[in-house]
Amino acid sequence: MIRLLKICIGLGLVWSAYWYGSGFLVRQGVARWFDQQAALGWQADFVDISTSGFPLRHVTTLTNPALADPANGTAWQADWLVMDNPAIWPGHQTLLFPPTVQRLSYLDQTVELMAEDMTADFHLKPGTDLQVERMALTAGVWSVHAQGTDVLGGQELILSMQETDGPATYHFTVAVPQFVPDERLRGAPGAASALPASFQTLELDMKVGFDRPWDRRALEERRPQPTSIDLRLARAEWGPLSLFAAGQLTVDAGGVPTGTVTLKAENWRDMLAIAQQSGTIPDIAVEPTAKILNLLSRVSGNPDTLDVELTLRDGKMSMGFLPLGPAPYIYLR
DSSP states (O other): OOOHHHHHHHHHHHHHHHHHHHHHHHHHHHHHHHHHHHHTTTTEESEEEEETTTTEEEEEEEEOOOOEETHHHHHEEEEEEEEETTTTOOTTTEEEOOOEEEEEEEEEEEEEESSOOOEEEEOSSSSSTTOOOEEEEEEESSEETTTTEEEEEEEEEEEEEEEETTTTEEEEEEEEETTOHHHHHHTTSSSSSTTTTSOOOEEEEEEEESSSOOHHHHTOOOOOOEEEEEEEEEEEEEEEEEEEEEEEEOOOOSOOEEEEEEEEESHHHHHHOOOOOOOHSHHHHHHHHHHHHHHHHHHHTTTEEEEEEEETTTTEEEEEEEEEOOOOOOOOO
């Protein structure tokens, strides 16, 4: 009995030494990474770092973290950030974000994000590259504000990214239950008279191939760039308005997409009014666009429904036999 007790005490001391030692290495690794980014010209700092969670987990808390990349003008800051992982393997990492304001910036535009129970789960492959095997971002009630005005919001946010069998290819799913758009869109002249405050459905399902895997270099160097997009389904339903899209694209090194996307839109006239109100389509283009879409809808057999194929080729877009102008440039900054 005494021998067994001594063994247990010995194992406890060994584990305690491992826990404190590995916790120290985690803190040192985080601090060193921030220092490295600061040496590259970033703003990368925090006020304090601490570790808790003994004996089974490492819970590392950063106080007032701030990151800003001058190369692309992006920045983020929050009151705190918690990194939670099993003590035995730091590659299964959970990030917990505060319910207080997080500030996100891109160039000279800054928005404030508030989200309940916002977490990001990372499953990383063993190795120093920290290659992402699986990632999920979830949140409860969330909202985005800009200049004191509510811009976006929702009752929940679910985003997942899963590595597939293909090289550097990932399966993405996005679901935003009860998505609330800008209030100005609901008041668009000519839009449906009884648009609800939130979408019934907003979801995305696609597979994307990249020019290299997602790993630590995505933060330290440049983002992996898309080379292929298999859009299985994009769906948005807002009151009587419905939009569906599916298709396949390839993307060259310059970010120019090639392929086809099938679009189906119900009550497209109201969508056009909303696009005009939001500034997506300039006023001068609304009337000719409406005439073209009206012609295409009559060809499909239902004047209130569009069922067309969008073709992207040589940097240009066309819908059926009608040219639409330059294709969008797909590049992750």
